[in-house]
Amino acid sequence: MLAASAVLVLSGCVGAPAPPPVTIVATVTATPKPTPTPTPTAAPEPAPAPAPDPVPNAPAPVYEPGPAYDLGARDGANGSPVLDGGGMPISYTVVSGDSFFDIAQRFDLPQQQLLRMNPQVHDYGENVYIGDVVNLDWTKTG
Template identity: 75%
Template structure:
Protein backbone atom coordinates (compact mmCIF):
# COMPACT_ATOMS: atom_id res chain seq x y z
CA UNK A 1 0.00 0.00 0.00
CA UNK A 2 2.79 2.24 0.58
CA UNK A 3 3.96 2.01 -2.83
CA UNK A 4 0.70 2.90 -4.48
CA UNK A 5 0.41 6.14 -2.60
CA UNK A 6 3.95 7.10 -3.34
CA UNK A 7 3.49 6.49 -6.91
CA UNK A 8 0.33 8.46 -7.10
CA UNK A 9 1.98 11.35 -5.37
CA UNK A 10 4.93 11.17 -7.69
CA UNK A 11 2.66 11.06 -10.65
CA UNK A 12 0.73 14.10 -9.45
CA UNK A 13 3.93 15.99 -8.80
CA UNK A 14 5.22 15.15 -12.26
CA UNK A 15 1.98 16.24 -13.82
CA UNK A 16 2.13 19.48 -11.93
CA UNK A 17 5.72 19.98 -13.03
CA UNK A 18 4.92 19.27 -16.59
CA UNK A 19 1.92 21.53 -16.58
CA UNK A 20 3.80 24.35 -14.98
CA UNK A 21 5.88 24.68 -18.13
CA UNK A 22 2.72 24.92 -20.22
CA UNK A 23 1.69 28.25 -18.90
CA UNK A 24 2.03 31.04 -21.36
CA UNK A 25 4.83 33.46 -20.97
CA UNK A 26 3.68 36.94 -20.03
CA UNK A 27 2.89 39.04 -23.11
CA UNK A 28 4.76 42.28 -23.20
CA UNK A 29 2.53 45.42 -23.15
CA UNK A 30 1.99 46.92 -26.56
CA UNK A 31 3.73 50.17 -27.29
CA UNK A 32 1.53 53.28 -26.75
CA UNK A 33 -0.48 54.33 -29.79
CA UNK A 34 -0.66 58.01 -30.66
CA UNK A 35 -3.84 59.08 -32.41
CA UNK A 36 -3.88 62.44 -34.17
CA UNK A 37 -7.40 63.81 -34.83
CA UNK A 38 -7.88 66.40 -37.54
CA UNK A 39 -11.08 68.41 -37.34
CA UNK A 40 -12.56 69.36 -40.67
CA UNK A 41 -15.70 71.50 -40.79
CA UNK A 42 -18.64 69.68 -42.23
CA UNK A 43 -19.79 71.63 -45.28
CA UNK A 44 -23.28 73.07 -44.95
CA UNK A 45 -25.42 71.57 -47.65
CA UNK A 46 -26.96 74.05 -50.06
CA UNK A 47 -30.71 73.61 -49.87
CA UNK A 48 -32.37 72.78 -53.11
CA UNK A 49 -35.15 75.33 -53.65
CA UNK A 50 -38.59 73.83 -53.67
CA UNK A 51 -40.30 74.64 -56.94
CA UNK A 52 -43.24 76.96 -56.33
CA UNK A 53 -46.06 77.85 -58.60
CA UNK A 54 -45.75 81.30 -60.09
CA UNK A 55 -48.15 83.77 -58.45
CA UNK A 56 -51.16 84.56 -60.60
CA UNK A 57 -50.78 87.77 -62.57
CA UNK A 58 -52.36 90.85 -61.07
CA UNK A 59 -55.66 91.58 -62.74
CA UNK A 60 -55.47 94.60 -64.94
CA UNK A 61 -58.50 96.81 -64.71
CA UNK A 62 -59.69 98.13 -68.00
CA UNK A 63 -59.24 101.82 -68.56
CA UNK A 64 -62.38 103.66 -67.50
CA UNK A 65 -64.57 104.77 -70.32
CA UNK A 66 -66.66 107.81 -69.54
CA UNK A 67 -70.30 107.39 -70.24
CA UNK A 68 -71.80 109.58 -72.84
CA UNK A 69 -74.40 111.85 -71.33
CA UNK A 70 -77.86 110.43 -71.56
CA UNK A 71 -79.70 111.85 -74.50
CA UNK A 72 -82.49 114.19 -73.59
CA UNK A 73 -85.46 113.30 -75.70
CA UNK A 74 -87.85 116.20 -75.85
CA UNK A 75 -91.39 115.36 -76.68
CA UNK A 76 -92.89 116.86 -79.74
CA UNK A 77 -94.84 120.07 -79.83
CA UNK A 78 -97.38 120.74 -77.13
CA UNK A 79 -100.83 119.45 -77.89
CA UNK A 80 -103.78 121.13 -76.21
CA UNK A 81 -106.23 118.58 -74.79
CA UNK A 82 -108.59 121.32 -73.62
CA UNK A 83 -109.27 123.25 -70.46
CA UNK A 84 -109.42 121.32 -67.21
CA UNK A 85 -109.34 122.13 -63.50
CA UNK A 86 -105.82 123.33 -62.69
CA UNK A 87 -105.16 124.50 -66.30
CA UNK A 88 -108.16 126.48 -67.50
CA UNK A 89 -106.71 129.52 -69.33
CA UNK A 90 -106.50 129.91 -73.10
CA UNK A 91 -103.01 129.31 -74.54
CA UNK A 92 -101.27 131.55 -77.10
CA UNK A 93 -100.99 129.73 -80.46
CA UNK A 94 -98.36 130.17 -83.17
CA UNK A 95 -99.16 130.58 -86.92
CA UNK A 96 -99.57 126.81 -87.30
CA UNK A 97 -102.09 126.64 -84.44
CA UNK A 98 -99.66 124.91 -82.05
CA UNK A 99 -99.71 126.12 -78.40
CA UNK A 100 -96.79 128.52 -77.92
CA UNK A 101 -97.24 129.80 -74.36
CA UNK A 102 -99.64 129.69 -71.45
CA UNK A 103 -100.34 132.37 -68.82
CA UNK A 104 -101.11 131.04 -65.32
CA UNK A 105 -104.54 132.00 -63.91
CA UNK A 106 -106.03 131.50 -60.45
CA UNK A 107 -106.32 127.78 -59.51
CA UNK A 108 -103.68 126.57 -62.00
CA UNK A 109 -100.91 124.11 -61.07
CA UNK A 110 -97.74 123.36 -62.97
CA UNK A 111 -98.54 119.63 -62.98
CA UNK A 112 -102.00 120.17 -64.49
CA UNK A 113 -100.57 122.51 -67.16
CA UNK A 114 -98.04 119.79 -68.13
CA UNK A 115 -100.86 117.22 -68.29
CA UNK A 116 -103.11 119.48 -70.40
CA UNK A 117 -100.42 120.00 -73.04
CA UNK A 118 -99.17 116.37 -72.93
CA UNK A 119 -95.65 117.32 -71.89
CA UNK A 120 -93.63 115.55 -69.19
CA UNK A 121 -93.31 117.80 -66.14
CA UNK A 122 -89.47 117.51 -66.20
CA UNK A 123 -89.39 118.63 -69.83
CA UNK A 124 -91.69 121.57 -69.06
CA UNK A 125 -89.34 122.51 -66.19
CA UNK A 126 -86.32 122.40 -68.55
CA UNK A 127 -88.20 124.58 -70.99
CA UNK A 128 -89.00 127.09 -68.20
CA UNK A 129 -85.94 127.74 -66.00
CA UNK A 130 -87.71 130.71 -64.41
CA UNK A 131 -90.04 128.28 -62.57
CA UNK A 132 -88.67 127.43 -59.13
CA UNK A 133 -89.35 124.69 -56.57
CA UNK A 134 -89.77 122.01 -59.27
CA UNK A 135 -93.02 123.61 -60.34
CA UNK A 136 -94.54 123.46 -56.86
CA UNK A 137 -95.01 127.23 -56.86
CA UNK A 138 -96.46 129.09 -59.83
CA UNK A 139 -97.96 132.56 -59.62
CA UNK A 140 -100.88 134.15 -61.40
CA UNK A 141 -99.50 135.89 -64.47
CA UNK A 142 -96.44 133.61 -64.91
CA UNK A 143 -95.93 132.85 -68.60
CA UNK A 144 -95.15 129.19 -69.27
CA UNK A 145 -93.23 128.42 -72.47
CA UNK A 146 -94.80 125.51 -74.34
CA UNK A 147 -92.53 125.59 -77.42
CA UNK A 148 -89.77 122.99 -76.93
CA UNK A 149 -87.69 124.58 -79.71
CA UNK A 150 -87.39 127.78 -77.65
CA UNK A 151 -86.04 126.57 -74.32
CA UNK A 152 -84.41 128.90 -71.84
Template identity: 75%
Template sequence: MRRSSGAAAASVGLAALLLSGCVPEAAPPPPPVTITATVTATPTPAPVSTPPAPPAAEPAPPPAVPNAPAPVVEWGPAYDTGPREGATGTPVLDGAGVPSSYTVVEGDHFFDIAQRFELPQQQLLRMNPQIHDFGETVYIGDVINLDWTKTG
Protein backbone atom coordinates (compact mmCIF):
# COMPACT_ATOMS: atom_id res chain seq x y z
CA MET A 1 0.00 0.00 0.00
CA ARG A 2 1.20 3.37 -0.91
CA ARG A 3 0.38 6.50 0.80
CA SER A 4 -0.02 9.67 -0.97
CA SER A 5 2.19 12.66 -0.33
CA GLY A 6 -0.85 14.53 0.94
CA ALA A 7 -1.45 11.91 3.60
CA ALA A 8 2.21 12.09 4.68
CA ALA A 9 2.02 15.85 4.99
CA ALA A 10 -1.14 15.54 7.03
CA SER A 11 0.46 13.02 9.42
CA VAL A 12 3.50 15.30 9.84
CA GLY A 13 1.22 18.22 10.55
CA LEU A 14 -0.78 16.12 13.04
CA ALA A 15 2.45 15.04 14.80
CA ALA A 16 3.64 18.66 14.96
CA LEU A 17 0.30 19.66 16.43
CA LEU A 18 0.41 16.95 19.08
CA LEU A 19 4.04 17.71 20.03
CA SER A 20 3.49 21.44 20.18
CA GLY A 21 2.06 21.06 23.69
CA CYS A 22 5.40 19.56 24.88
CA VAL A 23 7.53 22.61 24.08
CA PRO A 24 7.58 25.25 26.84
CA GLU A 25 6.59 28.72 25.93
CA ALA A 26 9.43 31.08 25.12
CA ALA A 27 10.37 33.46 27.98
CA PRO A 28 9.74 37.12 27.33
CA PRO A 29 12.85 39.05 26.36
CA PRO A 30 14.56 40.93 29.21
CA PRO A 31 13.93 44.66 29.50
CA PRO A 32 16.51 46.85 27.75
CA VAL A 33 19.41 48.10 29.91
CA THR A 34 20.58 51.67 29.67
CA ILE A 35 24.20 52.46 30.57
CA THR A 36 25.26 56.01 31.15
CA ALA A 37 28.98 56.78 31.16
CA THR A 38 30.30 59.86 32.94
CA VAL A 39 33.75 61.18 32.16
CA THR A 40 35.61 63.21 34.77
CA ALA A 41 38.93 64.86 34.26
CA THR A 42 41.84 63.64 36.39
CA PRO A 43 42.80 66.37 38.83
CA THR A 44 46.26 67.78 38.46
CA PRO A 45 48.22 67.33 41.70
CA ALA A 46 49.47 70.42 43.43
CA PRO A 47 53.22 70.80 43.37
CA VAL A 48 54.85 69.42 46.50
CA SER A 49 57.27 71.68 48.25
CA THR A 50 60.22 69.87 49.77
CA PRO A 51 61.30 70.95 53.24
CA PRO A 52 64.78 72.32 53.56
CA ALA A 53 67.44 69.71 54.23
CA PRO A 54 68.56 69.52 57.86
CA PRO A 55 72.09 70.60 58.58
CA ALA A 56 74.66 67.85 58.12
CA ALA A 57 75.34 66.02 61.36
CA GLU A 58 78.85 65.35 62.46
CA PRO A 59 79.80 61.73 61.90
CA ALA A 60 79.99 59.59 65.02
CA PRO A 61 83.51 58.92 66.18
CA PRO A 62 84.69 55.37 65.59
CA PRO A 63 84.81 53.14 68.65
CA ALA A 64 88.08 53.27 70.52
CA VAL A 65 88.60 49.52 70.26
CA PRO A 66 86.31 47.55 67.97
CA ASN A 67 84.74 44.54 69.63
CA ALA A 68 86.16 45.44 73.02
CA PRO A 69 84.84 43.22 75.79
CA ALA A 70 82.14 44.63 78.00
CA PRO A 71 83.43 46.11 81.22
CA VAL A 72 83.16 43.83 84.24
CA VAL A 73 81.14 45.46 86.97
CA GLU A 74 81.97 44.00 90.34
CA TRP A 75 79.41 44.05 93.08
CA GLY A 76 80.27 45.70 96.35
CA PRO A 77 81.46 43.93 99.45
CA ALA A 78 79.97 40.65 100.53
CA TYR A 79 77.00 40.87 102.85
CA ASP A 80 76.19 37.90 105.11
CA THR A 81 72.46 37.08 105.03
CA GLY A 82 72.99 34.31 107.57
CA PRO A 83 73.39 30.55 107.47
CA ARG A 84 71.23 28.68 104.98
CA GLU A 85 71.04 25.16 103.62
CA GLY A 86 74.16 24.66 101.49
CA ALA A 87 76.11 27.44 103.27
CA THR A 88 76.09 26.78 107.02
CA GLY A 89 79.69 27.70 108.01
CA THR A 90 80.92 30.78 109.83
CA PRO A 91 82.64 33.53 107.81
CA VAL A 92 85.80 35.38 108.86
CA LEU A 93 85.07 39.12 109.26
CA ASP A 94 87.47 42.00 108.69
CA GLY A 95 87.91 44.95 111.09
CA ALA A 96 84.77 46.66 109.72
CA GLY A 97 82.62 43.55 110.22
CA VAL A 98 82.49 42.73 106.50
CA PRO A 99 82.92 39.05 105.56
CA SER A 100 86.38 38.52 104.06
CA SER A 101 86.55 34.72 103.74
CA TYR A 102 84.50 31.59 104.26
CA THR A 103 85.64 28.03 104.95
CA VAL A 104 83.59 25.29 103.29
CA VAL A 105 81.95 22.85 105.72
CA GLU A 106 80.14 19.57 105.09
CA GLY A 107 77.02 20.00 102.95
CA ASP A 108 78.07 23.36 101.45
CA HIS A 109 77.61 24.21 97.76
CA PHE A 110 79.36 27.01 95.91
CA PHE A 111 76.11 28.42 94.49
CA ASP A 112 74.52 28.57 97.97
CA ILE A 113 77.63 30.29 99.36
CA ALA A 114 77.36 32.93 96.62
CA GLN A 115 73.68 33.49 97.43
CA ARG A 116 74.31 33.70 101.17
CA PHE A 117 76.83 36.51 100.66
CA GLU A 118 74.77 38.21 97.91
CA LEU A 119 77.47 37.84 95.26
CA PRO A 120 76.89 36.65 91.69
CA GLN A 121 78.37 33.19 91.24
CA GLN A 122 80.51 34.36 88.29
CA GLN A 123 82.02 37.15 90.37
CA LEU A 124 82.75 34.75 93.23
CA LEU A 125 84.46 32.45 90.71
CA ARG A 126 86.60 35.37 89.42
CA MET A 127 87.53 36.20 93.01
CA ASN A 128 88.54 32.54 93.61
CA PRO A 129 90.53 31.20 90.64
CA GLN A 130 91.49 28.14 92.69
CA ILE A 131 87.87 26.91 92.39
CA HIS A 132 87.41 24.75 89.30
CA ASP A 133 84.45 23.30 87.36
CA PHE A 134 82.36 26.45 87.80
CA GLY A 135 82.13 25.79 91.51
CA GLU A 136 80.76 22.28 91.11
CA THR A 137 83.66 20.81 93.10
CA VAL A 138 84.30 22.50 96.42
CA TYR A 139 85.74 20.50 99.26
CA ILE A 140 85.45 20.67 103.03
CA GLY A 141 88.16 23.02 104.26
CA ASP A 142 88.39 25.09 101.03
CA VAL A 143 88.74 28.78 101.88
CA ILE A 144 86.57 31.02 99.71
CA ASN A 145 87.69 34.64 99.32
CA LEU A 146 84.81 37.06 99.87
CA ASP A 147 86.82 40.30 99.72
CA TRP A 148 86.20 41.75 96.26
CA THR A 149 89.28 43.96 96.53
CA LYS A 150 91.53 40.89 96.75
CA THR A 151 91.60 38.19 94.08
CA GLY A 152 93.44 34.92 94.22
Protein backbone atom coordinates (compact mmCIF):
# COMPACT_ATOMS: atom_id res chain seq x y z
CA MET A 1 0.00 0.00 0.00
CA LEU A 2 2.66 2.10 0.63
CA ALA A 3 3.87 1.46 -2.77
CA ALA A 4 0.49 2.33 -4.24
CA SER A 5 0.30 5.50 -2.26
CA ALA A 6 3.77 6.42 -3.33
CA VAL A 7 2.76 5.87 -6.94
CA LEU A 8 -0.25 8.04 -6.37
CA VAL A 9 1.74 10.71 -4.68
CA LEU A 10 4.41 10.55 -7.28
CA SER A 11 1.87 10.46 -10.08
CA GLY A 12 0.78 13.91 -9.06
CA CYS A 13 4.31 15.09 -9.71
CA VAL A 14 4.36 13.82 -13.22
CA GLY A 15 3.48 16.54 -15.55
CA ALA A 16 1.02 16.41 -18.35
CA PRO A 17 2.30 14.92 -21.54
CA ALA A 18 4.08 17.43 -23.75
CA PRO A 19 2.04 18.69 -26.67
CA PRO A 20 3.16 17.60 -30.06
CA PRO A 21 5.72 19.95 -31.60
CA VAL A 22 4.28 22.82 -33.69
CA THR A 23 5.86 23.41 -37.04
CA ILE A 24 5.77 26.95 -38.28
CA VAL A 25 6.28 27.35 -41.98
CA ALA A 26 7.20 30.86 -43.02
CA THR A 27 6.58 31.68 -46.63
CA VAL A 28 8.42 34.64 -47.95
CA THR A 29 6.69 36.53 -50.68
CA ALA A 30 8.51 39.33 -52.36
CA THR A 31 7.16 42.79 -51.66
CA PRO A 32 5.80 44.05 -54.94
CA LYS A 33 7.76 47.02 -56.20
CA PRO A 34 5.53 49.85 -57.29
CA THR A 35 5.61 50.57 -60.97
CA PRO A 36 6.97 54.09 -61.37
CA THR A 37 4.49 56.52 -62.82
CA PRO A 38 6.08 58.20 -65.81
CA THR A 39 6.67 61.91 -65.29
CA PRO A 40 4.62 63.86 -67.79
CA THR A 41 6.88 65.64 -70.24
CA ALA A 42 6.02 68.52 -72.50
CA ALA A 43 5.80 67.79 -76.15
CA PRO A 44 9.10 68.61 -77.81
CA GLU A 45 9.08 72.01 -79.44
CA PRO A 46 9.52 71.97 -83.17
CA ALA A 47 12.83 73.21 -84.43
CA PRO A 48 12.67 76.83 -85.58
CA ALA A 49 12.64 77.42 -89.28
CA PRO A 50 15.99 78.51 -90.65
CA ALA A 51 16.39 82.25 -91.10
CA PRO A 52 15.93 83.42 -94.66
CA ASP A 53 18.91 84.75 -96.52
CA PRO A 54 19.28 88.50 -96.01
CA VAL A 55 17.87 90.65 -98.76
CA PRO A 56 19.21 94.16 -99.21
CA ASN A 57 16.71 96.93 -98.74
CA ALA A 58 15.28 98.51 -101.79
CA PRO A 59 16.22 102.16 -102.11
CA ALA A 60 13.75 104.51 -100.50
CA PRO A 61 11.33 106.04 -102.96
CA VAL A 62 11.70 109.73 -103.63
CA TYR A 63 8.56 111.47 -102.50
CA GLU A 64 7.77 114.65 -104.32
CA PRO A 65 4.86 116.30 -102.50
CA GLY A 66 3.85 118.51 -105.36
CA PRO A 67 3.52 122.21 -106.07
CA ALA A 68 4.50 124.95 -103.65
CA TYR A 69 1.81 126.77 -101.70
CA ASP A 70 2.50 130.16 -100.18
CA LEU A 71 1.64 129.98 -96.47
CA GLY A 72 2.49 133.64 -96.00
CA ALA A 73 5.49 135.73 -95.10
CA ARG A 74 7.40 134.73 -91.95
CA ASP A 75 10.68 135.43 -90.25
CA GLY A 76 13.38 134.09 -92.55
CA ALA A 77 11.19 134.30 -95.69
CA ASN A 78 9.81 137.86 -96.04
CA GLY A 79 10.10 138.44 -99.79
CA SER A 80 7.36 138.38 -102.40
CA PRO A 81 7.10 135.34 -104.70
CA VAL A 82 6.53 135.48 -108.45
CA LEU A 83 3.17 133.85 -109.27
CA ASP A 84 1.98 132.12 -112.44
CA GLY A 85 -1.37 132.81 -114.15
CA GLY A 86 -3.17 130.47 -111.71
CA GLY A 87 -1.76 132.20 -108.61
CA MET A 88 0.75 129.44 -107.83
CA PRO A 89 4.25 130.57 -106.77
CA ILE A 90 6.91 129.77 -109.37
CA SER A 91 9.96 131.57 -107.95
CA TYR A 92 11.15 133.53 -104.95
CA THR A 93 13.93 136.11 -104.71
CA VAL A 94 15.97 136.00 -101.50
CA VAL A 95 15.85 139.17 -99.38
CA SER A 96 17.85 140.21 -96.33
CA GLY A 97 17.36 137.88 -93.36
CA ASP A 98 16.05 134.91 -95.41
CA SER A 99 17.17 131.31 -94.86
CA PHE A 100 16.71 128.40 -97.21
CA PHE A 101 14.99 126.35 -94.49
CA ASP A 102 12.45 129.10 -93.79
CA ILE A 103 11.77 129.53 -97.51
CA ALA A 104 11.01 125.80 -97.74
CA GLN A 105 8.69 126.07 -94.71
CA ARG A 106 6.86 129.10 -96.12
CA PHE A 107 6.10 127.28 -99.37
CA ASP A 108 5.18 123.99 -97.67
CA LEU A 109 8.02 122.03 -99.28
CA PRO A 110 10.48 119.62 -97.68
CA GLN A 111 13.95 121.19 -97.73
CA GLN A 112 15.36 118.18 -99.63
CA GLN A 113 12.79 118.62 -102.38
CA LEU A 114 13.52 122.34 -102.64
CA LEU A 115 17.24 121.49 -102.90
CA ARG A 116 16.51 119.03 -105.76
CA MET A 117 14.48 121.72 -107.49
CA ASN A 118 17.40 124.17 -107.11
CA PRO A 119 20.69 122.47 -107.98
CA GLN A 120 22.40 125.89 -108.09
CA VAL A 121 22.05 126.13 -104.28
CA HIS A 122 25.10 124.65 -102.58
CA ASP A 123 25.99 123.55 -99.04
CA TYR A 124 22.51 122.09 -98.43
CA GLY A 125 21.02 125.55 -98.49
CA GLU A 126 23.27 126.88 -95.75
CA ASN A 127 24.37 129.79 -97.90
CA VAL A 128 21.76 131.71 -99.85
CA TYR A 129 22.45 135.28 -100.81
CA ILE A 130 20.31 138.37 -101.26
CA GLY A 131 19.09 138.43 -104.86
CA ASP A 132 19.33 134.62 -105.40
CA VAL A 133 16.27 133.32 -107.24
CA VAL A 134 14.82 130.11 -105.79
CA ASN A 135 12.76 127.97 -108.15
CA LEU A 136 9.37 126.96 -106.67
CA ASP A 137 7.91 125.33 -109.81
CA TRP A 138 8.12 121.60 -109.14
CA THR A 139 7.84 120.80 -112.85
CA LYS A 140 11.09 122.66 -113.64
CA THR A 141 14.59 122.41 -112.18
CA GLY A 142 17.46 124.86 -112.34
